[in-house]
Amino acid sequence: MTERNEHHYTENVQDHLQQVLHLLEKHALVETVTHRQELPRDERHELLDKMLHKRHLAELREKLEELHPADIAFILEALPIDQRLMVWDQVKADRDGDILIEVSDAVRESLIATMSREELREATEKLDTDEIADLAPDLPQNVMRDVFKSLSIDEREQLRAAMSYSKDSVGALMDFNMVHVREDVTLEVVSRYLRRFEELPDHTDQVFVVDRDDRFKGVLPINLIVVNEPETVVGKLMLTDTIRLNPDEKAVQAAQSFERYDLVSAPVVDEEGKLVGRVTVNVVLDFIRAESETDLLNQAGLREEEDIFASVWKSAQNRWTWLALNLCTAFFASRVIGSFENTIEKFVALATLMPIVAGIAGNSANQTTTIIIRSIALGQVSQANARRLMIKELAISGLNGLVWGGIAGLFAYFLYHNVALGLVMTSAMLLNLTLGALVGIGIPMIMQKLGRDPAIGSSVLLTAITDSGGFFIFLGLATIFLIR
């Protein structure tokens, strides 16, 4: 969807949000006034209210019309449900589709819920097939059936293809807006062909060269068309040693190729060598952003992105799995302490010191895991260097154990004037930090071996082990050396 000329670009979308909020407030003010005066009023008054009402909505509509779909999406996301739907009502129907593509999943759901089957069908039909595929999971089945019927045979094929790839594959990032030419024509011919387009598809930095059977031969950068003489033949200029993505390949890998080679677009070629689509850098950018957000959310145990104005009930559910898991591990740790109740009864100081041992090891293990998960994601961890990394992390935890364990030992000694307690404290810290390093490396590496994403769930497991382990080591050592 190219809309270069139609809408204003803006450096600061915040300003527009403020203006929209201002319009909504004026509107709300009229509403409040209208509702408050419940006593019978003369007709003139009522009419005035209605006019004001309409004027504000018209202003809002005008404002929205000049905004880029991405900016409207931003504004919708930043508004509470009631105001969001009021703004959504004022958006021109023919832009609904573009905006639905841009908003976050959670907000999209709230918008789709208010639209009729007819509205949804109209909005969806205006989109490219790859975009329809993105919306499909959120649309009611009957709408999708209608949309499918309205497509041409080629488009149906594309839609079916786009929907058949898994969410994390190159196929899911792919679009079908590629321009292709044959290798035996001249640049002159290519230029004439291109001039038949009113506008080239977005991100057309290169056209793809294919043979009669749509088999991919190479790419011809637009820049080369521009800087070379018109009589040059495509075959002589085209680049053949270029990246080819496979539709089943992991999207993460494609993203890495875009980053490494500074690509703007890349051809997607299937097993038989046929050109099936292309991936463009803007989609990759969105993908990378979404990935990094998922990482941050998962680290805090949030299952998915939250609409900040979702209901309390919905938000709470998003957070529950994690809290439930943590509660279980906390119960377990609590029972570990429970089995040392006799020891604690005899020496209460232990109860004050034990959280230190558990906490610091948890922090340190978390650092180790972050480094390892990142190295695994970058592909820097191999069997060849795994042992080396393990030894290094153990050495760091040993060093940390001596330094911070030593300080904690002194802290314990000065508080309770008991040398043995200080020594138990230091050794427990040293041991638990070492345990933390072992699991901090071990968990993500095992997860990777099992083919699971090491970024998900590693930290609950980690904290469970450093907590319970820390309590066990500290109270265990204390039972042996301090209680006779």
Place this chain on the structure above:
Amino acid sequence: MTERNEHHYTENVQDHLQQVLHLLEKHALVETVTHRQELPRDERHELLDKMLHKRHLAELREKLEELHPADIAFILEALPIDQRLMVWDQVKADRDGDILIEVSDAVRESLIATMSREELREATEKLDTDEIADLAPDLPQNVMRDVFKSLSIDEREQLRAAMSYSKDSVGALMDFNMVHVREDVTLEVVSRYLRRFEELPDHTDQVFVVDRDDRFKGVLPINLIVVNEPETVVGKLMLTDTIRLNPDEKAVQAAQSFERYDLVSAPVVDEEGKLVGRVTVNVVLDFIRAESETDLLNQAGLREEEDIFASVWKSAQNRWTWLALNLCTAFFASRVIGSFENTIEKFVALATLMPIVAGIAGNSANQTTTIIIRSIALGQVSQANARRLMIKELAISGLNGLVWGGIAGLFAYFLYHNVALGLVMTSAMLLNLTLGALVGIGIPMIMQKLGRDPAIGSSVLLTAITDSGGFFIFLGLATIFLIR
């Protein structure tokens, strides 16, 4: 630096890493054999060793030559120091600069440390001025002086400009490889002008239209040059309502513009309306990736990206500030418990249950903060909706307090058959979760008001409060209601 034709693109850089490792191993094997036979050997043997030795290095050199600089950078990052330097030695000198630009800061340091002043000067001189500015902080002063002398007056001006912008501003992302034309010429003239370039600068999706004083007038997408008739005048086609970045603007904002508007390049225009440079999507991609990595590292309290093969000492230092801070807050929490020693002595069960109260509230507060920090970053939090968000998070924590606090209370009751203990447990959970929600929202919002990055340091402060607060609330309630 355009190297489209020279080096192989690769979908799986891992394979190349394996091949390089294999070559290095063969090489190392020869070395070991040579070193082991310390008894005198006949000359023929020694010669053979040397030949083998040389052959492997030659193979390695060949292998490296066909790789893209970004892939060599990847391989260097994945190798331990000794092997890394061996590979670095085999890289052709004229590619040093491009590779230094690509590697991570930590690895760059290790490579630069082995290079002579002369080598560094040569490597740097081959780069564009914006790239030299990127390397500058890592280069010795005398090298930078040499490089500066070798530049033209224009380039010196560019370098000075590039280095004058702060690291997180648009100026730091900018390059100077823009093509500009006047608005009163025809596309024909533009095409002829462009044909004088052997190759257009990377990511030239548009040329910039300026007047005689370099004042920015608009942009002319290359695609429009291609699809329009040659006699059309630039002024008629150019787009004027287009994004303009300011060099002092925050880089994050520019990145958001690229994401929202799917840009490939954007002009950078100064206060006086002069075109000073451009930003391209590949730089934005790197910037976004780096930002998201910094976020993940900071969350685990890692000050900076670590070279995974850095020395134990260096890695430990990267992690110390955070651990030291956490140790301090743990000491404080420990003293909070310490002030209730009498209570614990009378009722040891409290010691087993208190970590549950502290832990779950910490997790829940962390979820709240993650959502708020993200919303702040997206610009969705304003004074208008802050109260609304606060109320929502308090409601969620209340709900969580009743649900999970209730379960924890039952857990306590079934273990110790004490109804009062169960009630104390539930109320403490409820109160501490509420406290967690308050600080989970409050801390990032206050940090933002103070103009600081809310993502840094929020979590230490948060955990400190939910830990100490949890112990205080739970043990305090217990002292009041359980101990007579």
